[in-house]
Amino acid sequence: MNNLIYNEQLKLFRKKRLFVIILIVAFLVPIFTYAQYKQVKTTQEKMGTTDWRVQLQQEIVDIQNRLASSRIPNDFEKYLRIRLGQQQYYLDHNINPNTPGAPTFMRVFAENSIGLLLPLLVMVVAADLVSSEASGGTIKLLLTRPVKRWKILLSKYIAMLYSISFIVLCVAILAFLISGIVFGYGGWSMPMLTGFSTRGDELITSNVHLIPQWKYILMEFGLVWFVCVVVGSLTFMLSVLLRSTAAVMGIMLSSLIAGAILINMVSSWESAKYLFMVNLQLTNYVNGSSPPIEGMTLGFSMLVLLIWLLLSLVVSFVVFTKRDVY
Incomplete structure (x- = not known):
């Protein structure tokens, strides 16, 4: 099994897709860092102060003014009321939720990339693990070896898990190293509030507690890894079912983009909560954002x-071990 996994890892590295993904992240992180830097500077110039309390108070006033309008949609009004409660809680407890620093950037980057960007990067790696060998005919040569089919497929899946872990780790390291050049590398022990929950448009703070930011970041990147594994497993299943890598990528790309759109539109479609793409934003539960569907x-x-x-794994192994190869 170890030799099979090593062989699959070699295949992945020879395709150089992992290196391309790391280059993409290394290109995007400076762009996001600059965007956040400009946002901070613009806010400071607009307020005329660097005091975060003044900035937070102004944001609370802006939200209250927007809530005074009778023309905002119900879903957006719910979001604003929850946001207002959170910001007021931070202000009352003298905690700056946006202290500049590389750890803060890592946290924000994870929250904004968990639903689409990182799943897309994982999809690129997992899309052709099986389909490329089926379409190229090399799967026949692989199956002639005196190794059970399920072991061959398991080695591919484990290699994919290693790749996903490598991608998530590299994203965290690059986000920290690059953003720290601008924002500094401090802030790991900054207190963070977690445990917010919602009931309708009411913010529940009874379970709110303080944790250091490094624990908060570990929680979020753990959820990021889990989401990436789920997306990778679904892509892996499609790679087993379909011979065309382009078809696999097209289906997953459509599903992920549809999820990014649906998450803002499904509040009244209760059965949509069973779709995988509506459940990808796990970090929203940590920071207290309202869920796509109540409950x-x-x-x-x-x-x-x-x-x-689990369903994707069952389908993958059943189909791969039973299907005729031609």
């Missing part, structure tokens, strides 16, 4: 994703 929780979303993952 959804972190445990529920993780359970739904876990079921999708």
